[in-house]
Amino acid sequence: MLRNATAPQCIFKVWKLIRMPQTNIQIPTRQSAAFFWWVQNTFTSSELSRFLNLLSNQMKDGRELLHRPEKILALAASVLSEERQDLLHRAHLRPTDSASQPNLITKFEIELLICRRLPPDFPLALRYSGNPQLLALKRVGIVGSRHPTFYGREQAARFARTLAESGVCVVSGAAIGIDTVANLIGHNSGASVAVLGSGLGVPYPRANSALFRCMENSGRGLVLSEFPDQQRAEKWNFPKRNRIIAALCDFLMVIEAGVRSGTMITAQLAADIGVDVGALPGPVYSPTSQGSNLLIKDGAFCVENPEEILERLANLGHQKDATRETSTDDASVLPRTHPTLF
Known part of the structure; x- marks a missing residue:
């Protein structure tokens, strides 16, 4: 698989659509973790840009992609060459199959653990x-x-x-x-x-x-x-x-x-x-x-x-500690409550 160095910045717009139901706290599910892992190990930079454009045009709600893996694969096939499709098939990577990709931790879960933001190029x-x-x-x-x-x-x-x-x-x-x-x-x-x-x-x-x-x-x-x-x-x-x-x-x-x-x-x-x-x-x-x-x-x-x-x-x-006490910018504070991650 070709590794794409710019994937984190590109995928973030898709990530914004994936939220816990009935809350504004952005906590990834196991399926979205599998999706991020799949994207990182599937597309080149040019392929990723085309794939995300197709994805954003056809899926209004980001949660939909977690329940429509066959649609994601069809979109991926439209931007991948036959050779790269074969590589994808042989790698047994599936876009939302958390069972086949156990023990994944996302960038956002790591940020919750370390209590600070990670740089944009950190893997998702x-x-x-x-x-x-x-x-x-x-x-x-x-x-x-x-x-x-x-x-x-x-x-x-x-x-x-x-x-x-x-x-x-x-x-x-x-x-x-x-x-x-x-x-x-x-x-x-x-x-x-x-x-x-x-x-x-x-x-x-x-x-x-x-x-x-x-x-x-x-x-x-x-x-x-x-x-x-x-x-x-x-x-x-x-x-x-x-x-x-x-x-x-x-x-x-x-x-x-x-x-x-x-x-x-x-x-x-x-x-x-x-x-x-x-x-x-x-x-x-x-x-x-x-x-x-x-x-x-x-x-x-x-x-x-x-x-x-x-x-x-x-x-x-x-x-x-002093920064937390004096900060009034809620947008800069990481969520303090979240479901069990592991």
Whole structure:
């Protein structure tokens, strides 16, 4: 399947039509979650635009689409080539079949859990395995080099352990290196979220399969992916994964990073959406510390101890509480009441 990067912005106009009956609170049903997942993994950008135009012209009430999957498939067939229709058929994707796509969590449910808005390009649906309620905890991303030094591994473990033991959920990408240390120690010491660059059916890296199983079954772990279950890891998947890590964090901590690395991309993505970025200073002669040191020169927090992050999170919490107390804009406040999501 071709993945469409602009799907979230485009689908939002359809999402506005899908509301809980007799209420204005926009809470997705399992069927609408399946619909979002289906759209994300079915259309290219041009196909999506044509499909949504047809959809909006023929379905006045968004709830109708949840009960007319055969009509949706017919509309999709009119904009897909025969080859792509065959791919869709073989992928066994159905627009509103929640039974065939279990364990989906939508962008809007995540926003309710983390109590803030996510960026426009955040996927509208993610597959998950494990405990999604962990997203309601304070979350710190710990990311870094795939080829860390002993110093980097030691510091990643120290930060992950202290943060997790303090009730913070450690978020990382589960890649070999700093990410694995962060997810492993974070999970063993408290709670951790891993965001994959592959589908849940073929988790990458394979060397972490045992870790993924533990995270899925312990109640203290969560594994997320925006990709179809059998999508193998490809190099272009990881920038997409990185934007999810950046968006989920309250604070992003860089342990070690080269100047040209995926970690630096993640740090930039976090800074672009207003997430605080910290970096661990390292030896000036170490290639794996050049990126971290550059981030500090460019304005990232210079963080030497995990307690500094905990203090920053506490300050952020006070700022959010003050904002809630003084805000009079009802439209900016997320719904406080909602049905059981999981």
